[in-house]
Amino acid sequence: MIVVIGGTGKTGRRVAERLTGRGERVRAVSRSTSPRFDWDDASTWQAALAGAHAAYVTYYPDLALPGVPELIARFSATARAAGVHKAVLLSGRGEEGALASERALQASGLAWTIVRCNWFDQNFSESFFLEPVLSGVLSIPAGEAREPFVDADDIADVATAALLDPRHDGEVYELSGPRLLTFTEVARELSAATGREVRYEPVSHEEYVAELEREGLPADFADLFAMVLDGRNASVTDGVQRALGRPPRDFADFARRTAATGVWVPSTSERAAVPSLR
Structure with missing residues (x-):
């Protein structure tokens, strides 16, 4: 049995699907599942982990x-008390605070693997940047920071x-995509994939907090963004290649693949407000 914590999230859902496809017994847990798993309620942890080896x-x-x-x-x-042998932890690349969480796992006596990454491609299709893409305007205090966006x-x-x-x-494993992109370049890739104008408009830290x-x-997100967008992650890594023996997926491929699903097709009112490129 393998427990997937956050089994409905961007990466958890995909991990659960892959494990199930390989014939593994999987228990995907969250605050809405039975058994329930809630980070804020330690009394839920034991039942969620019962019988699991990873x-x-x-x-x-x-x-x-x-x-x-x-x-x-x-x-x-x-x-460990429940009999789990191995834990794979999703961590943040370039996040000093996350290192303490990594060390807590590494000191636990469990076998472990750390998977560090930063900006997900899927933030633009399954998370907080979906609505901005639909509206045609990405606003974040990123300036011209360059990021190695990674595919979930x-x-x-x-x-x-x-x-x-x-x-x-x-x-x-520190994971990244194969190239660095500014948010201006991300907007250009999204425009090319969707056939609509998507532009990047930088905002101040204070505007983003509001x-x-x-x-x-959480307003803490703005401070976290400011930290990780200071250039510390402005390099590509070999984590995907080391772990899987193949290169990482490119953002442009993600954008084309995702556009074909229709998730970026605006409603009638949104469509009227966004210029077409076709």
């Missing part, structure tokens, strides 16, 4: 937030391999 571990909203390393340490101890399918492939093959034990608060999201 776990894919994701923490929402972010592993780098204060207090999370202590949670990971407590979770790891619970998992690559993350899931690496995590699945790590869960099933002990050769990945003790490895730290927008997060309007959306009901």
Whole structure:
């Protein structure tokens, strides 16, 4: 049995699908499943982990937030007591706070693999950038920062391999896409894929905090964005190649593939407001 924590999330859902497709017994858990798993309620952990030999571990909203390393340490101890042997942790590349959470897992006595990454391609199709893409305007305090956006399918492939093959034990894989992109270039790729104008309009830190608060999201996200967009991740890595023996997927391929699903087709009112490129 392999437990997937955050089994309905961007990477968790994909990991669960891959494991199931390989004939593995999978228990995908979240706050809405039975058994339930809630990071804020440790009494739910034991039932979610019962009978499992491995776990894919994701923490929402972010592993780098204060207090999370202590949670990971407590979770790891619970998992080991429940008979779990191996944990694969999704971590943040360039996030100093996440390193403490990684160390908590590494010191737990469990076999472990760390999968570090930063901006997901799927943030533009399954998360907080979907509505901005539909509206035609991406606003974030990123300036001209260059990021190596990574595909969630690559993350899931690496995590699945790590869960099933002990050769990945003790490895730290930093994942990225094959090239660096600014948000201006991302908007250009999205425009080409959708046939609509998508543009990037940078905003100030203060404006973004106000927008997060309007959306009901933690204002800490703005500080986290400022930290990881300071150039520390402006390099591509070989993590996908090392783990899987193949190069990572490119953002342009993601954009074309996703556009074909129709997820970026605006409603009638949205469509009237966004210029067409065709």
